Amino acid sequence: MSGTGRGGPPPAPDPLPISVVDNHTHLDMSRDGNEAPDIQAVIGAATAVGVPRMVQIGCDLPSARFTVEVIDRYAALLGGVALHPNEAPKLHDRGEVDSARSEIERLASHPRVRVIGETGLDYFRTGTEGVAAQQDSFRWHIDLAKRTGKVLQVHDRDAHEDVLRILAEEVAPVQTVLHCFSGDIAMARECAERGYFLSFAGTVTFKNATGLRNALAVTPMENLLVETDAPFLTPAPYRGATNAPYLVPLTVRAMAAVLSTDVPSLCTALAANSELLYGPW
Numbered sequence: 001m002s003g004t005g006r007g008g009p010p011p012a013p014d015p016l017p018i019s020v021v022d023n024h025t026h027l028d029m030s031r032d033g034n035e036a037p038d039i040q041a042v043i044g045a046a047t048a049v050g051v052p053r054m055v056q057i058g059c060d061l062p063s064a065r066f067t068v069e070v071i072d073r074y075a076a077l078l079g080g081v082a083l084h085p086n087e088a089p090k091l092h093d094r095g096e097v098d099s100a101r102s103e104i105e106r107l108a109s110h111p112r113v114r115v116i117g118e119t120g121l122d123y124f125r126t127g128t129e130g131v132a133a134q135q136d137s138f139r140w141h142i143d144l145a146k147r148t149g150k151v152l153q154v155h156d157r158d159a160h161e162d163v164l165r166i167l168a169e170e171v172a173p174v175q176t177v178l179h180c181f182s183g184d185i186a187m188a189r190e191c192a193e194r195g196y197f198l199s200f201a202g203t204v205t206f207k208n209a210t211g212l213r214n215a216l217a218v219t220p221m222e223n224l225l226v227e228t229d230a231p232f233l234t235p236a237p238y239r240g241a242t243n244a245p246y247l248v249p250l251t252v253r254a255m256a257a258v259l260s261t262d263v264p265s266l267c268t269a270l271a272a273n274s275e276l277l278y279g280p281w
Contacts (some may be wrong), residue, residue, distance in 0.1 A: 010238040013249040016050030018267035021274035022245040024153065024179045024227035025054050025120070027077075028066045031242050032233045033181075043076045046245035050110060050267075052076055053274070053281050054245050055227075057153065059084035059118050061100060064107050071112040078278055080115025080153055081107045085122040088137035097133075103142060106150055114278045116145040117153025118179055121166075123135065124157045136164060137212030142170040151277050152176045152194045153199075160187055175277055180229050188215035192223045197273060199225035202235030204242060205254040213258045221259070221269040225277075226251055 031035045039155050046052065057080040058067035064081035071079040081104055083091065089095045108116060119141035144151035151174055156163040160183050167176065174195040181188070181198040191198055198219050204212050216224075227247055234243035235250040256266045 007079045008241075009244070010234070010241050010247060012045065012049055012246055013063075013253075016252060016267050017264045018175070018271060019050045019052050020226060020248065020267050020270045022046065022051050022054040022228050022230075022248050023177065023225040023274065024080075024201075025230045025245055026059075026063070026232075027054075027056050027070065027230075028058070028063050029231055032241050034242065037244065039070060039077075040076060042244055042246075043074060044117075044260060046075070046248070049246050051245050051248045053078075055080055055115060055278065057115065057118055058107075059155075060087050064104060068107050068110050068113065071110070077112075078115070078281060079110070079113040079152075080117045081113055082115075082117045082141055083112050083137055084118060085120050085134045085137065085155055086125050088128055090135040092130075092133040097137075105124070105144060107173050108144065108150065113150070115151045115153050115177075116141050116148065117177070118153070118155040119152070120155035121159035121163050122155060122157040123159045123162075135162065138163075139170055142167070142172050145175075146171075146173055147246065150175075153179045155179060156182060161182075164190060167196075171198075173192050177225060177277070179227065180233065181213065183215055184211055185215050185218050188219050191264070192220055195223075197225050197277065199227045200251065200255055201227050201229045202233040202239070202251050204258070205236040205238060205251060207236065214223055216255060216258050221261070221266070222268075222273065224255070224270060225273055226255065226270055229234060232243075 058064035069078040230243040
């Protein structure tokens with residue numbers, strides 16, 4: 001742990017010169033037993049530093065319901081709904097897959113839900129016994145994204161080869177985002193060739209993330225997004241503290257340094273890519 005750690009929230013960074021979108025955040029979640037954040041305060045703090053728009057992601061039924069509720073209340077938010085890959089085996093074991101999918105599909109019809117996700121594969125927390133359920137769920141979500149014309153946001157943890165294989169087999173939409181991208185140079189190049197978008201989180205600022213920075217360095221600007229994955233993955237030098245959208249500028253500036261570009265140019269690209277994917281707020 002570095003920076004402020006859990007001693008208090010990090011200070012606000014310098015504002016960005018051009019506003020960007022936090023491509024992936026969880027405003028219903030908290031850390032370390034804290035209360036869920038005050039959404040209006042979160043939006044206000046982020047707006048003050050050039051992050052006035054966010055994509056709120058719901059990844060189980062309660063958080064998907066929450067997402068649809070808050071995107072109706074706050075103009076700064078668009079939404080995404082899905083069943084996280086770690087939820088899929090649990091639902092399968094309880095015989096609740098069909099009912100859960102029906103509710104996600106209903107919630108996804110909301111016009112301000114622009115994302116199907118996060119879906120994908122997670123071989124870190126789910127053992128081999130859950131792989132089949134995860135892969136079946138992933139394929140169903142890809143189909144839902146295609147049927148609804150919405151952006152697909154993919155969670156990939158320790159499953160790079162299977163994620164790319166299934167995306168190819170299912171002919172995933174070009175509007176596919178690898179959220180919190182964690183692959184290497186070869187994967188970044190493969191994703192860019194397919195037209196996918198790579199969303200980088202605070203992990204790209206971590207001292208031990210040289211491989212991730214190398215992947216970022218070969219990613220074209222037209223394929224880039226930025227996110228927090230808040231309340232997790234707080235960028236350096238505050239790793240270990242609770243993350244929030246107002247800390248996006250730290251990641252943006254780190255990305256610009258890796259890309260050897262200026263911050264305004266990167267902000268312009270990030271904003272344009274978000275608008276292309278999600279449309280107007």
